[in-house]
Structure formats: structure tokens, C-alpha cells
Amino acid sequence: xxxxxxxxxxxxxxxxxxxxxxxxxxxxxxxxxxxxxxxxxxxxxxxxxxxxxxxxxxxxxxxxxxxxxxxxxxxxxxxxx
Amino acid sequence: xxxxxxxxxxxxxxxxxxxxxxxxxxxxxxxxxxxxxxxxxxxxxxxxxxxxxxxxxxxxxxxxxxxxxxxxxxxxxxxxxxxxxxxxxxxxxxxxxxxxxxxxxxxxxxxxxxxxxxxxxxxxxxxxxxxxxxxxxxxxxxxxxxxxxxxxxxxxxxxxxxxxxxxxxxxxxxxxxxxxxxxxxxxxxxxxxxxxxxxxxxxxxxxxxxxxxxxxxxxxxxxxxxxxxxxxxxxxxxxxxxxxxxxxxxxxxxxxxxxxxxxxxxxxxxxxxxxxxxxxxxxxxxxxxxxxxxxxxxxxxxxxx
Numbered sequence: 001x002x003x004x005x006x007x008x009x010x011x012x013x014x015x016x017x018x019x020x021x022x023x024x025x026x027x028x029x030x031x032x033x034x035x036x037x038x039x040x041x042x043x044x045x046x047x048x049x050x051x052x053x054x055x056x057x058x059x060x061x062x063x064x065x066x067x068x069x070x071x072x073x074x075x076x077x078x079x080x081x
Numbered sequence: 082x083x084x085x086x087x088x089x090x091x092x093x094x095x096x097x098x099x100x101x102x103x104x105x106x107x108x109x110x111x112x113x114x115x116x117x118x119x120x121x122x123x124x125x126x127x128x129x130x131x132x133x134x135x136x137x138x139x140x141x142x143x144x145x146x147x148x149x150x151x152x153x154x155x156x157x158x159x160x161x162x163x164x165x166x167x168x169x170x171x172x173x174x175x176x177x178x179x180x181x182x183x184x185x186x187x188x189x190x191x192x193x194x195x196x197x198x199x200x201x202x203x204x205x206x207x208x209x210x211x212x213x214x215x216x217x218x219x220x221x222x223x224x225x226x227x228x229x230x231x232x233x234x235x236x237x238x239x240x241x242x243x244x245x246x247x248x249x250x251x252x253x254x255x256x257x258x259x260x261x262x263x264x265x266x267x268x269x270x271x272x273x274x275x276x277x278x279x280x281x282x283x284x285x286x287x288x289x290x291x292x293x294x295x296x297x298x299x300x301x302x303x304x305x306x307x308x309x310x311x312x313x314x315x316x317x318x319x320x321x322x323x324x325x326x327x328x329x330x331x332x333x334x335x336x337x338x339x340x341x342x343x344x345x346x347x348x349x350x351x352x353x354x355x356x357x358x359x360x361x362x363x364x365x366x367x368x369x370x371x372x373x374x375x376x377x378x379x380x381x382x383x384x385x386x
Contacts, residue, residue, distance in 0.1 A: 017343070024339045028093065033082075036332055039086040043327075051324035052333035054138055055317060061335055062142030065342035066149060073346070 115283020
């Protein structure tokens with residue numbers, strides 16, 4: 001890989017990282033910050049429901065963030081071309 | 082930020098950073114990263130039973146990302162992954178029950194921490210020895226243009242011996258270049274990995290990944306992808322059973338996973354630029370770092386915040 005290509009690759013990676021960080025920052029303050037109290041309530045009331053809810057939350061977040069990172073990568077690469 | 086379920090106060094930026102590093106490791110080495118995430122959570126002051134359960138939950142979200150990426154790269158043996166997942170689930174439940182027993186006797190922190198240190202130092206030493214011996218053999222481990230990557234190991238004969246072990250039913254795994262192997266060998270490897278997963282948290286890829294390479298004889302790149310695929314299934318079960326037992330702080334897992342999601346993408350892409358023995362050698366210092374974090378927590382009693 002030539003030096004200019006390496007620099008371009010690093011630049012696009014850094015751009016992706018910054019855009020992703022903005023999304024995560026917004027997600028953290030808009031969603032996760034307010035989720036704590038409600039999750040604790042479910043945890044105290046019904047452990048089985050909490051178990052399924054915990055699994056669903058992490059699965060949904062896993063798929064959602066994977067989609068987000070893939071879209072970001074695609075957008076940055078198409079902009080490079 | 083207060084995490085009410087585990088009763089801890091942790092800076093979320095630290096959690097995201099740990100998730101990011103663990104994500105890169107997971108995508109690159111094919112291990113869930115619990116050898117770093119678990120000790121880091123313990124160092125942040127999270128009780129050990131929550132470390133185990135929360136780490137499993139975080140692994141689910143991260144492994145989905147990395148497994149999908151590896152599947153696209155053709156690194157997943159679905160047949161092997163499904164067989165292993167069944168035995169791993171049984172093992173995870175065994176490990177979770179051991180944690181419950183330790184919780185009742187109120188010595189879960191000490192026992193799990195000591196077990197963690199022994200396992201991490203043992204794995205690191207073994208992989209270092211094997212990789213060093215393989216490199217010393219001077220075999221050509223690099224691939225030239227147009228040729229497939231070669232994956233050699235100084236102890237490849239062990240896998241060959243296990244593959245000759247004739248105890249029916251025998252199965253073939255063409256996607257892993259295994260002509261014939263006893264189903265029982267696979268189930269035992271998966272069960273042992275499952276016990277470690279349920280007992281120490283995470284996907285226990287630090288046990289299963291080397292076992293797949295050295296005992297089953299699966300090529301490193303396929304072992305990485307298949308392990309991640311299998312972890313998605315077994316860690317989902319582990320999350321559920323530990324959450325029902327009150328050992329999961331899902332909010333910690335969600336925050337940590339935001340960093341892991343991007344790290345996993347980067348790590349999986351990196352595997353294309355390295356070869357089997359190099360990946361294994363790069364793995365060596367990471368379990369030692371995890372062991373160091375646990376020793377720090379045990380000896381000083383201080384927690385990083």
C-alpha cells in the first residue's frame with residue numbers, strides 16, 4: 001500500500017471514529033442515562049422478565065450499532081471514491 | 082455514573098474505552114475479550130458475580146457484530162459451531178451453578194479471582210511457548226501472492242492424534258479441513274469451554290480458541306470465526322441464566338458495548354493482514370494484563386474509578 005493510500009485510509013478511519021463518537025455520545029445521554037431507574041425497577045420486581053429484557057436490549061443494540069458502523073464505513077468509502 | 086443494579090459508581094468513558102479495546106481484541110483474536118473486560122470491571126469495583134454475568138451480556142452484543150463480519154469473510158464453520166454450542170450451553174449452566182454456590186458461601190470474589198489468575202497466566206504461557214517454538218522451527222508461515230495462507234503449529238501432531246481417536250459417532254468437517262473426528266472430542270472441548278464461560282464470564286474464547294486449534298485441528302482463521310459464532314448462542318444462554326440469578330448489570334454491558342461495536346469491526350478487518358502464528362504470538366501479553374489487573378484489585382483492595 002502506498003503512503004498516500006495509507007494516509008487516506010487512516011484519515012477515513014479517524015473520520016468514522018469521530019462521527020461514531022458523536023452518535024454514541026447522543027445515544028448515551030438520550031437513552032442509556034434515563035434507562036437506569038426503569039431497569040432497576042424491573043430487576044427488583046421480576047428477575048425472569050429482567051433476564052429476557054437484558055438479552056433483548058443487548059441483542060438489539062448489537063445489531064443496531066453494527067448497522068450504524070457498516071453504514072458509516074460505506075458512506076466514508078463512497079466519499080473517498 | 083451510578084449503576085444501581087450492581088451498586089457501583091463508574092465513569093462511563095472508562096467503560097467505553099475498555100469496550101473499544103476489548104472489541105478490537107475480540108474481532109482480531111476471535112476471543113470475547115473477557116480476559117481483559119472481566120479484570121477491568123473487577124478493578125472498577127464491580128462485585129465478581131456481576132463481573133461474570135455482565136461480561137457475558139456484553140459479549141453477546143459484541144460477538145454478533147464480529148461473527149457476522151467473519152461469516153462474510155468465510156471464517157465460520159456453521160456445523161462445528163452448532164455442535165459446540167449445545168455442549169457449551171450445558172457447561173455454562175454448570176459454571177453458573179458453581180457461582181451460585183460460591184455466592185451462598187460469600188467467597189465468590191476471592192475464588193473466581195484466583196481461578197482467573199491461574200487460567201490467564203497458564204494460557205498466556207502456553208500460547209507463548211507454542212508460538213515461539215513454531216517460529217523457531219523456521220517453517221514458512223507467511224503466504225505468498227496467489228497462495229492460500231498456511232497455518233502451522235509445532236504441536237499440530239496433538240490435533241492429528243485426537244483426530245485418529247476412534248470413538249463413534251465420527252463426523253467430518255470439510256469447512257475446517259477435518260476429514261474425520263469423534264463427536265465426543267468436540268463435545269468435551271465445548272463443555273469445558275462452557276464451564277469456564279459460566280464460571281469466569283465472557284465467551285471463554287481464551288480456552289476454546291486454542292483448544293479448537295491445538296486439539297481439534299481447526300485452522301486458526303476458521304477457529305476465530307467459528308468461536309465467535311458459537312459464543313453468540315452460548316453467551317445468550319449465559320446472559321439469561323445469570324440475569325435470572327441476579328448477576329447481570331445490563332446497563333454496564335450496554336455502555337461498554339458502545340465502544341466494543343466499533344472496535345470489533347476494526348479487529349476483524351485486521352485478521353486479513355496477519356497469519357496464524359503471528360496472531361497467536363500477539364495474543365500472549367493480553368491475558369497477563371488481565372491477570373495484573375486482578376492481582377492489583379486483590380492486593381491493594383483499591384478500585385480504579
